[in-house]
Amino acid sequence: MSINFLQGRWIYKVRVRKGNALDVTEQELMKRAKEGQQDALEQIFRYHIDSAIRLAYLITRNWATAEDAVQEAFLQVFRSLASFQDDRPFKPWFTKIVVNKAKRTKDRLDRGYLPYDMEEVNPHRIYSPEEHALDKEGVDALFQAINELDDIHRLPLLLKYVSGLTEAEIAETLGIPASRVKSRLYVARQRLKKRTELEGGGRDDDV
DNA sequence: CGCTAATGTTATCGTCGTAT
DNA sequence: ATACGACGATAACATTAGCG
Numbered sequence A: 001m002s003i004n005f006l007q008g009r010w011i012y013k014v015r016v017r018k019g020n021a022l023d024v025t026e027q028e029l030m031k032r033a034k035e036g037q038q039d040a041l042e043q044i045f046r047y048h049i050d051s052a053i054r055l056a057y058l059i060t061r062n063w064a065t066a067e068d069a070v071q072e073a074f075l076q077v078f079r080s081l082a083s084f085q086d087d088r089p090f091k092p093w094f095t096k097i098v099v100n101k102a103k104r105t106k107d108r109l110d111r112g113y114l115p116y117d118m119e120e121v122n123p124h125r126i127y128s129p130e131e132h133a134l135d136k137e138g139v140d141a142l143f144q145a146i147n148e149l150d151d152i153h154r155l156p157l158l159l160k161y162v163s164g165l166t167e168a169e170i171a172e173t174l175g176i177p178a179s180r181v182k183s184r185l186y187v188a189r190q191r192l193k194k195r196t197e198l199e200g201g202g203r204d205d206d207v
Numbered sequence B: 001c002g003c004t005a006a007t008g009t010t011a012t013c014g015t016c017g018t019a020t
Numbered sequence C: 001a002t003a004c005g006a007c008g009a010t011a012a013c014a015t016t017a018g019c020g
Helices: A010-015 A026-034 A038-060 A063-079 A090-110 A136-147 A151-161 A167-174 A178-200
Strands: none
Touching: A026 A038, A026 A090, A038 A063, A038 A090, A038 A151, A063 A090, A090 A151, A090 A167, A136 A151, A136 A178, A151 A167, A151 A178, A167 A178
């Protein structure tokens, strides 16, 4: 079976055509993908790629390796198509794969197997609609504060506000009870609020 | 407008680390 | 050994948003 649209730097070709709304459900597209319709899978990828890269970046803190992690995640999706249950939502399943790939990549970064450039220029700096509501300085300060959270509290926050997962989907993605997700989100928000208040002189940033 | 699901907040309890 | 505080998990309740 050919996977030519996944080869080379396809990821960039997909990105420039981003933003297409899906006109059929993801379950339907996954069903078609399982039947061998590559354009169905590509349509799903195109729909999710930006949020996937942003999520991977916020885990790895490195754009180049975020891209690698997402590309690996897409390959993993392709390899695992057969194991995907048709009645399950695609996004939590896919997000779980992205998180795992990004974590693995981050481990390699932390161990020094990969170069770590915190000052790199972001080649994918596309603010989400929410980000447009804030000035760049505010967004950077917010991401800085998020980055300083521990993984336990940061991940649920990223999955909710970057990937747009519901609490139930986050629970499924992370394999923890929904009540724990709720608690971690609350604690994370409290810490962010505290930090942004400290840094912003009491400015009331909504999270 | 009322119902329901999703989300946010709070109180309480358990666990773990640390100081004495 | 134990008292204490910090922190996280859980459950219950409150609030909000979406929908018919």
